[in-house]
Structures are given as C-alpha cells and as structure tokens.
Amino acid sequence: MAEIIVQKLVKRFGLKSVLKGLDFEAKAGEFVGLLGPNGAGKTTLLRILASLSRPTIGLVKVAGFRLPQQAAGVRASLGVLSHQTMLYGNLSGEENLKFFGKVYNVGDLETRIIEVLDLVDLAKRRRDLVRTYSRGMAQRLAIARAMIHNPAILLLDEPYTGLDQDASLMLDAILKQIAAQGRTVVMTSHDLVRTAELCSRFDVLSRGKIIASARRGEIPRDGLLAFYRQAINPEREVENA
Amino acid sequence: MPKQPSLTSFWKAMWAVVWKDLSAERRSREIFSVMVVFSLLVVIISNFALDLNPKTQREITAGMLWITFTFAGTLGLNRSMAIEKENNCLDGLLLSPVDRTAILFGKVIGNLLFIFMVEIIVLPLFSIFNNINLLNAGLLITLVLGSIGYVVVGTFLSTITVQTRTGNILLPILQFPIILPVIISAVRASTFFLQNQPMELIWPNLNLMIAFDLIYIALGVIFFDYLVEE
C-alpha cells in the first residue's frame, strides 16, 4: 500500500506556478530521494506533504489521510527534519525533546526520550544547552526531535546542508537505521551520489514535475551525473553530442 | 491510530508552550532583564526630560507607568517571537498535531507572565522614585486587564512582523494604533484608582478594557490559522 499518494498536484503562489501537475508516490517502507535544481519545487512538495502549505489543486494523501482536510491525522504520523533544526537554543537537548514530546502527546515520554537520544548518540550531552552544540550534534538532535513520536513517515528537507564529513557519515548511519525499521522516508537533496546510494529509489524534479526516476543500483555510479543532466535538460545534451 | 486533537491535548500543548518559554527564559533571562533595565532607563530619562515638580510628578505617575510598559513590552514581544523564528521553531510547532489556537494561547500566556514579572519589579521602584504608594488593588486589576489586551494584540501581530522582510521594527507601528484605547482607559483607570475617585468614574474604563480584551481574544482565535498557513 502506498503511504504517500500525490496526483496532478498544482501549487501556485499568486501568479507563479511552482508545481505543475506533479504525480508522486511512495510505498510503505520505501526510501525515496528527490533530486533537482534549485526552484524545481522539491521543498514546496515537501512542505505540502508536511501540511505546512496547502495544495492549490490536486489529490494529496499521506498515511491514508487527505490533505489539507485531515491535516491533524497527517501531522501525528509524520516526522520532519530540515536543514533548520527547529530546536530552541536556550533549552537543553533533553528539554527540547520533552517539549516536543508533550506537544505530540507521547505516552511514557521519559523512556522514549532515552530511546531517541541513544539512537542519535547524544545521551551524554542531553543536559547541555542546544546553543552550545556543534552543527552536527544539533542536526542529530533534530532527528531525535523528528522521531520523538515514532512516526511512520519521515520527510527530510536537505538534511545534509551545513554538515561536515564526519557529521554527514553519522547522519548516513542514522538514516539507514531509521529506514531499516520499515519507515517510509522522503528526502530532498543536492548530493547525487549519496542519494543514489542511500535511497531505494530517486526521482528527478524539474520545473514542477517529476521527469525521471531510477531504482538503487539501476544506474552505475559514474553514470549518475550524465543521467541527471540528461533528465533536467535534454536539449543541451543533444547539442553536446 | 493517531489521536485527533482533544481538549486534553489542547491544554497539554498550551502549557507545554508556556513551560518551554519559561524554562528558556529562566536560563537566559534575556527577555526579562532587557525589559526591566529598559523600564528603568525610561523612568530616569523621563525624569530629566520632563523635570517636574514633585506634585505634578505624582499626578502623572500612572501615565508614566503605562508609557514604560508599552515601550518595554514591545522589546519582550519581539524577542519572544524571534526565538520561534530562529531555528524555524515555528514550523516545528505548526507541524505538531495540535490546534493552532493552543500555540497562540501558549505564547500569549508566556508573554503575559513576562510582562507581569516586569510589572512586579517596576511597580515598587516607581513607588520609591515618585514617592507614591502604587501597591493599590485597583491599580493591579487595571494592570492585569490592560496587559491582557496589550499582549494579545502584540503576540498576534508579532507573528505577522516576524514573517516580514523588515522584521521586528514594524511591531510597534502596527500594534500601538490598535492598542491605543486600552492604554487610554488603563491610564485613566489607574489615575482614578490612585486618586481614590468613586467607582462610577472608573467602571466605564474597566468595562472598555474587558470588552477590548474579549473581542481581540476572539479575533485572535478566528484569524490565527490564516496567519500561519500558506
């Protein structure tokens, strides 16, 4: 069964159309990557799936709930991680999790906080203020925040932005672990190689539509860039040939 | 099965927002200390700028008090909403399955508590500086009614200004013309209470504040969804 269904989605901001009849689907347990140039509509699509933005026209169904009518149901089954941490600097890591846990009405919060802190390996620093965290630690805590209510679906909006090599590798490991638990994950990214290796499938978005798609391993690593370029700009490829 | 928002989850979320704001403030004291110090500076500057004789000074104390809270309050409101915007925490809140009104009320209650704390500090100081006893039950009631209207409008509008290009600067420009009636009535009621005037002079001012508070709370509930959803 598909966890996320998007059909003929159009999103207009005033006179400007960002999404132009987009179709998208993610099955339960799939890890889908979204690639595409800036302004293609990746973040807009993710914001609509996250119920932060309303679709102008089109069907959007997340975890069996229609958007925007059943937003509360969608929100409860969704975890969101972006390059902005959505954490309060003047609270400790533990307090941040406690706050979001209360807002999400998580049962047995104490145990759950320990679980997610272990997942992102921050148990030791849990009493420190988040503003003293490094970028990588803050991003890990942001994952813990997104996971606090054990969501079936995770949306990741360019989660690697601003992370150094080590932090990125750690994030890789955590995301693999999360995906292996049978969650549905959708991630936008600019990193072709990482997306192709991490995700079970990736789609390429350009000018408000999905124009290409490939499964993991379908395209050899050194062919990725050519595939991507061909997808977003087929005409230029013809000129070069 | 995900829970639909219920009354319990509404209260829980609202108090969680209050608890979060108070905990962060207890650590940093950045809102409270700025407002208190700013209030003191207003007192000192106005003392020398106006250079009044002691009798006049006592007469205009209520007015000075409200000028101080009006301006100091803007700083607090701005900071309180800037915190939500800093790491895009506002989106984090909006992503949660709670009624948006719970978020608005949580912020309003938090901001009210900050203002009350400032008022509790500034009142005795004002009493000392102006040689007048301000610990008057009527005045305290006026402070509560006036602060509610001020904070409800201010919290709501700070959600708007924090999303503009110019940011915080706009808040007083948007807020002050709207809260003018509250300030006028509050000053009037405060002055009358301090002068021990009969209640029939005071009631119209109190009633106006109560009506204003209720109407703007209702408007906040009606319009907050439109503020935060695209």
Added chain:
Amino acid sequence: MKPQPLILKILNWVSGILLVIATYLAIIWAPTEAVMGDVQRVFYFHVATGWVGMIGFLLAVFSGIMYLIKSDLKWDTIGLAGIEIGLIFSFINIVTGSIWARPIWNTWWTWDPRLVTATIMELVYLAYLMLRQGIDDPIRRARFGAIYAILGFVSVPFSFLSIRIWRTIHPVVVGSGDPGAEGTFDMTPDMQTAFFFSLFTFTVFGITLLWHRIRIGQLQDKVEQKKLELMS
C-alpha cells in the same frame, strides 16, 4: 490595458462638473452662518471627505473578509484601493477640520474623540501600507494585509469610546447634540442643499477615483505576471 469603459469616462466628466457645482454651492450660494461666518463653509467638504474616507476603509474591511474567504487576489487589489482612497480623503477631512477649528475652538488641534479617532485611523492604515511594503510574496502580503485591515478597523470604535469617556467638545451637527459642544449650529434649508449635494458629489468622485485605482492595481498585477512569464 483595456481602454476605459464608457461608464467610467462618463463618471470622469460627471465628477468634474459636480465638483464645480458643489464648490459654487458651498462657497457662494449657501448663506453665511450667523455666528461662525465664512469659515463654516469648510464644513460642506469636511463632512463629505470624511464620509468618503470612511467608505474607503469600510470597503477595505469588506475586501479583507472576502479575500480570507475566497483567496482571490482581486479582493486584495480592491482593498488596497479602498485604503489609499480612505487615507487621502480622511487626511483632507482632518485638515479642513483643523482650518475650521482655528477660529471656532481657537486652536488648530485638540484631543477630541473624533479628531483623535480619525487620526488613529490614518495611522492604522499607514501602518497597513508599511506592512505591505515589508512583504515580497504577494499571497502573504494579501493575507496579512486583509487581517490587519480588519483588526485595525475593529479598534476604531474602541478608540472613539475611550476618548469619549475622557472628554469631548466636538459639535454634533447631524443627530442629537451634546450640550457641552462648541460650534454647534442649525442648518438652514439652503445649507442642507449644499451639504447633501456636496456629500453626493464626493461619493461620486470617490467611486470614480476608486475605479481608476483598481484599474491601476490590475495593471500592476499584469506587469508582475508578464515578468514571471519572462523569467520562467
């Protein structure tokens, strides 16, 4: 841009002619008021501009509500037009009032409820314009503008009441008078004719200006759309 529709062209001319007649009625034809003298003649335009200003603001509130319901940017254009017209006419209203007040109340300015309320309304809608300037996204601008137009307007009667509780000396010419008001007078039939004619004139004039302003707004939208088409 489409050429002006015939009705608008007619309105242009009608407004012009009406304004000339209204000026003649107010300045020459209407009798001089016995106590106040010629300065009373400012009253005809004073009330009429205040009336049009109020209509402009009310239109903006109505458009704001419509925008929030329909999410159609058309209402944003109308609302903005209403507010700009409202700001200009209210400003004339305040200035003419001030000219009248100088000899009658012996001051340019006094903290009277109507005066302050009119001024506060100016400030609310100036703030509205500043708010719009601070937002680039047209949708968000329309949404926040609509909400602020409504919130600001709700506060206006409160302002009036709060100062009314404080004190008043403004005359109430139409409707029941306050015995404490200075400058009250009874209108003769000729004065009434000039008064209602002026009210009518400015209403027509206001509608004509509003129409033009909405057309300019539509043109702006069109330019923006063309720009977007070029960029994408």
